[in-house]
Amino acid sequence: MSAPVGATAPAGQVDRGAPVLRAEGLVKTYGRVVGLDGVDLEVHPGEVLAIIGDNGAGKSTLIKCLTGAVVPDRGQLYLDERPITFKRPQDARDAGIETVYQTLAVAPALDIASNIFLGREQRRKGVLGSVFRMLDTAGMRASAEEKVRALGIQTIQNMTQTVETLSGGQRQAVAVARAAAFGSKVVVLDEPTAALGVKESGQVLRTIQELRASGLPVILISHNMPHVFEVADRIHVQRLGRRAAVITPQTHSMTEAVAIMTGASPGR
Amino acid sequence: MTTTTAPSAPSSAAEEFEQRRRSPLQRLQLVLHRRPELSPAAVLLVAVIIFGLINERFWQPANLSLVLQQVAVVAALAVGQTLIILTAGIDLSVGAVMILATVVIGYLVSARGAPGWLALLVGIVVGTGAGLLNGFLVTRIRLPPFIVTLGTLNILTAIALLVSGGISVPGSELGGLLTFTGTSFPVGPFRVTTGVLVVLALYAVVGFALRQTAWGRHVYAVGDDAEASRLAGISVNRVLLSVYTIAGLIFGLTAWVLIGRAGSASPNAGVEANLDSITAVVIGGTSLFGGRGSLLGTLLGAITVGVFRNGLALAGVDVLYQTLVVGVLVIAAVAVDQWIRRVKA
Ligand SMILES: Nc1ncnc2c1ncn2[C@@H]1O[C@H](COP(=O)(O)OP(=O)(O)OP(=O)(O)O)[C@@H](O)[C@H]1O
Ligand SMILES: [Mg+2]
Numbered sequence: 386m387s388a389p390v391g392a393t394a395p396a397g398q399v400d401r402g403a404p405v406l407r408a409e410g411l412v413k414t415y416g417r418v419v420g421l422d423g424v425d426l427e428v429h430p431g432e433v434l435a436i437i438g439d440n441g442a443g444k445s446t447l448i449k450c451l452t453g454a455v456v457p458d459r460g461q462l463y464l465d466e467r468p469i470t471f472k473r474p475q476d477a478r479d480a481g482i483e484t485v486y487q488t489l490a491v492a493p494a495l496d497i498a499s500n501i502f503l504g505r506e507q508r509r510k511g512v513l514g515s516v517f518r519m520l521d522t523a524g525m526r527a528s529a530e531e532k533v534r535a536l537g538i539q540t541i542q543n544m545t546q547t548v549e550t551l552s553g554g555q556r557q558a559v560a561v562a563r564a565a566a567f568g569s570k571v572v573v574l575d576e577p578t579a580a581l582g583v584k585e586s587g588q589v590l591r592t593i594q595e596l597r598a599s600g601l602p603v604i605l606i607s608h609n610m611p612h613v614f615e616v617a618d619r620i621h622v623q624r625l626g627r628r629a630a631v632i633t634p635q636t637h638s639m640t641e642a643v644a645i646m647t648g649a650s651p652g653r
Numbered sequence: 654m655t656t657t658t659a660p661s662a663p664s665s666a667a668e669e670f671e672q673r674r675r676s677p678l679q680r681l682q683l684v685l686h687r688r689p690e691l692s693p694a695a696v697l698l699v700a701v702i703i704f705g706l707i708n709e710r711f712w713q714p715a716n717l718s719l720v721l722q723q724v725a726v727v728a729a730l731a732v733g734q735t736l737i738i739l740t741a742g743i744d745l746s747v748g749a750v751m752i753l754a755t756v757v758i759g760y761l762v763s764a765r766g767a768p769g770w771l772a773l774l775v776g777i778v779v780g781t782g783a784g785l786l787n788g789f790l791v792t793r794i795r796l797p798p799f800i801v802t803l804g805t806l807n808i809l810t811a812i813a814l815l816v817s818g819g820i821s822v823p824g825s826e827l828g829g830l831l832t833f834t835g836t837s838f839p840v841g842p843f844r845v846t847t848g849v850l851v852v853l854a855l856y857a858v859v860g861f862a863l864r865q866t867a868w869g870r871h872v873y874a875v876g877d878d879a880e881a882s883r884l885a886g887i888s889v890n891r892v893l894l895s896v897y898t899i900a901g902l903i904f905g906l907t908a909w910v911l912i913g914r915a916g917s918a919s920p921n922a923g924v925e926a927n928l929d930s931i932t933a934v935v936i937g938g939t940s941l942f943g944g945r946g947s948l949l950g951t952l953l954g955a956i957t958v959g960v961f962r963n964g965l966a967l968a969g970v971d972v973l974y975q976t977l978v979v980g981v982l983v984i985a986a987v988a989v990d991q992w993i994r995r996v997k998a
Pocket of ligand 1: 415418419420421438439440441442443444445446447
């Protein structure tokens with residue numbers, strides 16, 4: 386609009402197109418505790434938006450509002466700039482927003498393919514599927530394998546392996562693959578590297594980059610600054626229930642980010 | 654140093670590596686983990702061979718047919734019990750539900766002059782209702798299944814005695830349809846009762862639903878990790894309610910098998926069935942922690958119990974020792990399950 390021709394727009398203000406998901410003035414109180422105090426947020430196509438903040442800053446509450454796990458008291462969500470309301474997690478999922486919870490939400494005794502399709506199994510074609518309700522096990526396995534390969538996940542070989550026999554990183558990969566397979570709008574990851582070693586964290590970060598490369602925006606909550614600065618395009622700094630600033634790895638250092646987080650620096 | 658590059662398939666090389674790293678015991682653990690019904694199958698096979706060697710009457714078709722008829726009722730109840738245990742629940746009331754359905758059928762026919770088919774239908778509805786009640790208390794009132802079914806065990810047993818007045822209705826009064834499950838026909842050298850066929854059909858239908866439908870997969874998932882299932886979009890309560898209700902239906906249907914087997918509608922037949930059904934499920938390799946097991950294993954478990962009782966009797970072993978051996982089997986089966994569950998990547 387007002388940017389002079391030829392001027393390099395400062396990072397963070399690059400025109401990224403209309404946001405896929407946008408939140409406006411989200412308020413959520415728990416009795417007298419204010420979890421969210423009027424938070425705005427937007428995620429653009431093909432970007433990784435990190436959310437950082439101190440304990441109790443409202444990060445989890447914020448993404449819960451985005452994924453239907455919590456209904457905000459006030460404020461409005463927009464999906465592709467159209468107002469939308471989520472009453473339960475299934476609503477957000479139906480709208481194309483997939484979440485990888487910190488607890489992973491996998492069924493250990495079921496195999497990888499069953500976990501990826503858990504809650505949305507595919508039935509066979511014809512009477513076998515419609516009358517006898519038979520599952521298309523082979524089809525789901527093949528398509529699970531495709532999803533996992535598409536994310537460049539090498540460590541998972543066999544879709545019939547039960548999840549409990551996988552390492553922590555591989556389980557995380559299964560959960561991320563499930564989200565990626567069905568998330569058509571946004572994938573939300575809550576602390577995906579918190580429990581992982583260096584190598585396994587690296588795998589998850591690569592997967593996040595694969596997701597971005599495929600055009601799917603990712604919201605990443607993390608306390609790990611190096612990870613955030615490695616993959617994030619923009620960083621939403623949450624502080625005391627508000628958005629203190631939105632910064633980028635290019636314009637700010639980790640020290641500066643932490644300063645905004647803790648209130649030592651005002652941000653913006 | 655030669656630099657020949659051997660053509661290598663990475664996945665098979667990785668598999669080979671896996672194989673070499675594992676001890677035979679670990680490999681066994683892995684195999685059992687994948688197929689929990691293999692351990693009861695092995696126990697059954699060994700038992701059948703040994704009991705036959707001790708007393709060759711054991712192997713006679715007439716005796717083997719008898720074993721099947723003896724285990725039919727417990728095997729049928731164990732179908733419902735398996736569903737419930739797969740969800741990490743337990744049902745202590747299975748026998749009581751069956752007996753209530755049995756005496757209701759007897760009462761309707763003898764005291765009310767109802768036709769057999771109608772009495773049977775009402776009996777099955779009563780069983781289903783009892784299952785629904787268990788399911789309601791577990792999912793809505795959020796009581797532990799152990800407590801709920803301990804309560805309904807007592808309640809339903811009392812009601813069954815009230816309805817029947819403690820008196821059996823003889824088969825002659827019940828009519829052809831209700832005692833139909835007791836009729837037998839030859840299959841080669843064996844004699845199979847219709848009741849056994851009903852039970853096998855039950856296994857086939859429920860086994861199909863467990864293995865081949867989304868419902869079955871959700872039963873396993875809910876027992877495995879209820880919270881993960883909820884977050885994956887599964888309605889946990891609906892799955893649990895369906896499991897308890899379907900189990901109740903199965904227990905009601907088993908009343909028909911029981912009437913055929915006992916030749917009467919008796920409030921006293923099969924009182925030990927509550928715990929026997931759990932025994933069959935556990936020996937069949939289904940985990941009491943939920944999410945793991947199979948109906949095939951339960952069938953093998955039920956037959957194993959019957960084979961041990963029959964084989965030990967033919968070997969001249971006292972009834973008390975038969976019971977003792979079954980107890981040892983149960984503990985061994987749970988110990989094996991614990992070991993299998995510790996399988997690592
Ligand atoms: N269910 C709840 N009941 C009451 N208060 C809550 C509830 N959930 C969150 N809060 C409060 O809301 C505020 C924000 O919590 P939230 O969990 O969103 O923080 P967070 O940024 O995710 O923190 P952490 O880094 O520790 O996970 C905190 O003060 C918290 O105590
Ligand atoms: Mg949190």
